[in-house]
Amino acid sequence: MLISALIAVALADKTSRAIAQPLETVTNFAQQVARESNFNLQVPVTTNDEIGVLATSFNLLIQRVSEYTKELKQTQSQLIQTEKMSSLGQMVAGIAHEINNPVNFIGGNIDYANQYIEDLAGLVTLYQEYYPNPPDAILERIEDIELEFLREDLPKTLSSMKMGADRIREIVVSMRNFSRSDDGKMRSADIHEGIDSTLVILNHRLKQGIQVIKQYGKLPALECSPAQLNQVFMNIISNAIDALEEVKKEDKDYSPTIWISTEITPDNTVTVKIRDNGPGIASASAQQIFDPFFTTKSIGKGTGLGLAISYQILAKHQGKIEVNSQIGQGTEFVITLPVAA
The missing domain is CATH 3.30.565.10 (Histidine kinase-like ATPase, C-terminal domain)
Incomplete structure (x- = not known):
């Protein structure tokens, strides 16, 4: 009787360990996955019984959670970046629109200003031909404003302003090209x-x-x-x-x-x-x-x-x-x- 009881106890202990150990392994892996968020971990499948089926199911679950997590991250990143670029695009387009009008005004009027200055310079030249000996007050004024230098430099200044306006216009066009929204079609x-x-x-x-x-x-x-x-x-x-x-x-x-x-x-x-x-x-x-x-x-x-x-x-x-x-x-x-x- 005693020997039978001991054998029964030994068999029961062995059986409980055989059941408990795989379950403990699955539990430990589950805790490690949850703790480290490491979805590359896989539970060893050593048997074909219910415990093996449980381990296999758990591995499939880890794989699906990993896929869902990646999809979630991608969706989250897309939402963040889409909103960011949408806001940036609206801001850039708005700035480009606001800059465009005054730049066109300046660029268009520089041509007229240049023509007016050439007309005035021609008039001064005509006066000098007909009145080569002006009064001392006019001569002093001509010397003070450096008339000859002014005649030479003013067109250059206007040309530089024109180049600056064209550069701003180029930037505005680039801003519009960069920020233009698509309707989803190629x-x-x-x-x-x-x-x-x-x-x-x-x-x-x-x-x-x-x-x-x-x-x-x-x-x-x-x-x-x-x-x-x-x-x-x-x-x-x-x-x-x-x-x-x-x-x-x-x-x-x-x-x-x-x-x-x-x-x-x-x-x-x-x-x-x-x-x-x-x-x-x-x-x-x-x-x-x-x-x-x-x-x-x-x-x-x-x-x-x-x-x-x-x-x-x-x-x-x-x-x-x-x-x-x-x-x-x-x-x-x-x-x-x-x-x-």
Whole structure:
């Protein structure tokens, strides 16, 4: 009897451990997943019984939660960036509209002012021909205002004002091109125009000593959403400027440069390459560079949304974006777009 009881106790203990241990393993994994938010963890499936089915079901649940989390992050990032770009686009379009009217007024009236001044200068010349010996008071006045210098310099001043007005008008056009809203439909657009508009918007940062070298190939018009592609160019070039500025702070003899090249490949795709001679990106970071909310910038300087949104925009255009980078060698982003998206 005693031996039978001991055997029963031993069997019961072994059976309870055989049941409890797999359950404990599943429980521990569940707690670790919840604690670390690590959806790469998988519960070992060692049996084909109910415990094995439970472990398999739990692994499927982890996988689905991982997929839902990624979708949620992408949706969240899209909502944030869409709202951000919508607000920015409205603001830029409003500023462009407000600037456009006075600039057109100034530019248009400079031509008239120039003609009036030429008429007045001609009248003064005519007076001098008929009255070559004016009174001393007039001679003193001519000397005080430096009449000959004024005649020569005033047209130059008006010409400079005209150039300034034309430059402002160019900026306004670029702002409109950059911020124009799309109705969700693809339409024909010039990629070079979008890049140039982006560079004009970023000119206040580029003129701090950053050289831009453009090597444009002959490209056909692309069916695309222009404002969305401009957003991609803005994100990439802005990131390049950020990286170059950091190096410039440390090395005063450094010559920060951005190269932008375009070409059409034999397989009828357009390639846009944007390269810088910045510090480069570590291999581990480069593998995550397009993940939502991932950033290599310091706290407060980056949201980790720009490249993630750029990736999604290009996917929408049936294109792709790749990064090539080495520490100390700079970074290159390669954008590929089909001619007919």
